[in-house]
Amino acid sequence: FDEIWPQLRVLARAAPADKLTLANGLSRSMIYQDKEKVARLAAAGIRIFPDRQVVAMTGDGTNDAPALKRADVGFAMNLAGTQIAKDAANIILLDDNFASIVTAVKWGRNVYDSICKFLQFQLTVNIVACTVSTIGVFSHKKPVIEAVQMLWVNLIMDSLASLALASEPPTDDVLQRQPVNRSASLLSSQMLANMGGHAVYQITAMLLLYFYGADWLDITAGHGDTHHEPYGLNVTTTEECDDHGNVGKSSVHYTVIFTSFVMMTLFNELNSRKLNGEWNIFAGLHKNIAFCVIFLITFVLQVLMTQFGGDFFKTKALNGGQWGLCIALGAFSIPWQVVVNAAVRICNISRHGRRSKLPPRLPADKVHPVCVDPHLHSPGLRSARRASPTACVTQLAFTPQVCVTCHAAEPAPKLHPLR
Structure with a gap:
């Protein structure tokens, strides 16, 4: 089976038993562990997913139920499908439109991205809060961020941030990337760099x-x-004193630190919208009204809490200059993201070297006439549609292959006829 399925593109007139055979074979295939075979297939322009294959199956009849159940994701039809097929499937297409599968994939990848975005945001907050509080306790035996302020950050700020990041609508760009491996970590190298940098x-x-x-x-x-x-007496206190030497319960100094932390966290929400080191973090922001509204609500709540929280939130009202400093520190998170992205790219180039997306082009006189793409150092196939528009599509995958570098013909795999 592993000799056949990498070459397979279209299976004409598939019976329910054929669909079950495909689902079983693809689910059990371990071809990705054979590095030599994967390399040969890659040279032929066939990419093997570097993990266990993920199988999706569609069906509407009772006989399709075993294949729908065996596949990783089963799609059943709502209008034309039987109840048994619906029970065996994972997703039901309400409009019986195959294009809805693309929409399902798009939203599924968007949910995965939303989880990664919030993890990137939340873990950065936790790293900073724990580190600064620990240093404050060891240096002056007093936490920099009070318990009620930490509760404010976790319950109010992070809850609103999760709603804001989860409201990101899917884009067509998510369909252009490769699927995520089963064994891949939720935290990619770019996410770790973003978290560490901020x-x-x-x-x-x-x-x-x-x-x-x-x-x-x-x-x-x-x-x-x-x-x-x-x-002439000197008194050492752990809280701020007023002009008359009376010890207060709040500190302007600590309020500036706390407010700066919240502002840096708030502006980091904008950076957390992107996971792959994109330069423009504002791309698509105008389409997400919910994010903008939540961002403004969070900012207003922080202003009210700081100015009027008083002894309950252990804060004191700040003046215009102090607010300007806090907002400036928060806004600097945006250009700092550019620095982080540049550092990641420099590290990748120094580690792996600059790689072009396509192999170098061959001279025209070196390309064999049967090759479809003269820009690739890989076997090519003569399109059967050029000779006969009515040719079966499956012939494209089973015609003899000729290498453009050595011109050595390689016979096509022997397969049983599909009809």
Whole structure:
């Protein structure tokens, strides 16, 4: 079976038993483990999926039920299909239109992308919050982000972010890429680079504000600075004091750090919309009204929480300059994404070298006349449709092949007639 199915393109007049044979054979095929055979097929222009094959089957009759059940994904017809076929299938096409299968694939890949987007966003938040809080506890015995503020981030910010990222509509671009392997990790190398790059930036910005922000902003440090009291006494506190030396429950210093963290997280939602290192993170944003609305709602909620949260949220109202700093740190996440993408591409080029998408072209006098594509160093096939428009499509896969480099003819595999 493994000698035949890589060459197979169209199976004419397939009976239900043939469909079950195909589903069984493809599901059990381990051809991807034979590296030499995969390389030979790749030279012939046939790509073998580098994992166990994923089989989709369509059917509407009772006899199709075994094949629908055996396939990884079974499609049954709603109008013309029998109830047994519907029960055996995984997806039912309500309009009996085969084009709906493409729509199902598009939405399925979009759901997978939405999960990856939220993982990329959420894990970055967790890395930064845990790292900065741990450093704050060890350095001044006080967490930088209070428990109620962490609860705000997890319950409010992340919930809205999940809704925003899940509202991304599918695009036709998802159909142009290769399927995801069964054994592939949810976190790709580009996602890990995005998480690491933004975690480094956010941690660095927050630690600079933590250790030097009070001096830069000319405010009282929130982590136990020494305040000069009347009568020459020095009092060390872990909370901010007012002009009269009274200890308060909130800190402008820590509020700036927390607000900067939320702003960097908020703007990182825009970066999390893209998973493959795209340069333009705003592409398609105008089509996603839900994302824009949730983004604005999150920003307004953060402003209200900061300005009016008071002692409950351990915050103090910020002035215009402090808000400008927080928003600027958040907005810098967007150009920082460009830096991360450039770094990933440079690393890939240095590791693998620059690879062109197509092999080098051959001179015209070196190409054998039966080759379909003169630009590929691979066997080609003479189109049967040129000689006879009514020729069976299956003949294209079983005609003799001639290599364009050595001109050595290779006989086609022997197959049983399909008719």
